[in-house]
Amino acid sequence: MTEIFYWFTEPFAYPFMQNALFTALFVAVISAILSCYLILKGWALMGDAISHSVLPGIVLAYIAGLPLTLGAFGSGLFCALGIGYLKENSRIKEDTVMGIVFSGMFALGLVLFTKVETEQHLTHILFGNLLGVSTTETLQTAVTAIIISVILLLKRRDFLLYCFDPSHSRIAGLSPRLLHYVLLMLLALTIITAMQVVGVILVVAMLISPGITAYTLSKRFDTMLIIAISVSVFTAVLGIIASYHLDAATGPCIILLQAFAFLLALGYSKLRQN
Numbered sequence: 001m002t003e004i005f006y007w008f009t010e011p012f013a014y015p016f017m018q019n020a021l022f023t024a025l026f027v028a029v030i031s032a033i034l035s036c037y038l039i040l041k042g043w044a045l046m047g048d049a050i051s052h053s054v055l056p057g058i059v060l061a062y063i064a065g066l067p068l069t070l071g072a073f074g075s076g077l078f079c080a081l082g083i084g085y086l087k088e089n090s091r092i093k094e095d096t097v098m099g100i101v102f103s104g105m106f107a108l109g110l111v112l113f114t115k116v117e118t119e120q121h122l123t124h125i126l127f128g129n130l131l132g133v134s135t136t137e138t139l140q141t142a143v144t145a146i147i148i149s150v151i152l153l154l155k156r157r158d159f160l161l162y163c164f165d166p167s168h169s170r171i172a173g174l175s176p177r178l179l180h181y182v183l184l185m186l187l188a189l190t191i192i193t194a195m196q197v198v199g200v201i202l203v204v205a206m207l208i209s210p211g212i213t214a215y216t217l218s219k220r221f222d223t224m225l226i227i228a229i230s231v232s233v234f235t236a237v238l239g240i241i242a243s244y245h246l247d248a249a250t251g252p253c254i255i256l257l258q259a260f261a262f263l264l265a266l267g268y269s270k271l272r273q274n
Helices: 003-012 015-041 044-062 070-087 094-115 122-127 135-155 154-162 164-171 174-219 221-246 250-274
Strands: none
Touching: 003 154, 003 221, 003 250, 015 044, 015 135, 015 154, 015 174, 015 221, 015 250, 044 070, 044 094, 044 174, 070 094, 070 174, 135 154, 135 174, 154 174, 164 174, 174 221, 174 250, 221 250
């Protein structure tokens, strides 16, 4: 029994592992809450698009001497607005617009990155560097996570109505356009926050897996939120511990556990139906 307890607690004897744990927990909570809205809205590809589009903004911010998060947010927001403009002013379907915009911006980011000498490692941007997070970055993540969580929870009914039926939200006196862009801004902020945990490539999985797992187990939104947060937090903690003992990348370990949790939920759902 003592060995099992030691197996779980040993990694967190180190300060950098403690920073990694707290950062992962904050990101896990906001990703889980937002993922429930993305699943209901059918915005899985939107998260993928914005996460890939932040790379050129990171490089340009580095060149200009600005905070990298500011460049990433601006680039992600530009992608979201560009997708909305092209969708409203052309006959191209939204998923096609997303595909061409995010792939083009991601390619631009890779070209810029190879032409600029920087201390930033491409692997850390693409796959995250959770174990390298400083105490200051952990505090920044905490503040961002709290702001995003408060907005999402306080306005959860408005966002829920918009995700289910934008026309009905307009009749109820809400502004679907405002809710649309606020949700996009929160998505961009969450992606930037989650990037340091799992990187640009895997961040979409952290934004989708908890929500789809919860949706598989329950159709009530409040229950979905509880399940999504629980799954996201549990896999984040266990993923950090597993990565320590396996000497593996932390972000991919978390995502693998979330994928496994979804398969378990799917199997349980099938058994319950039968």
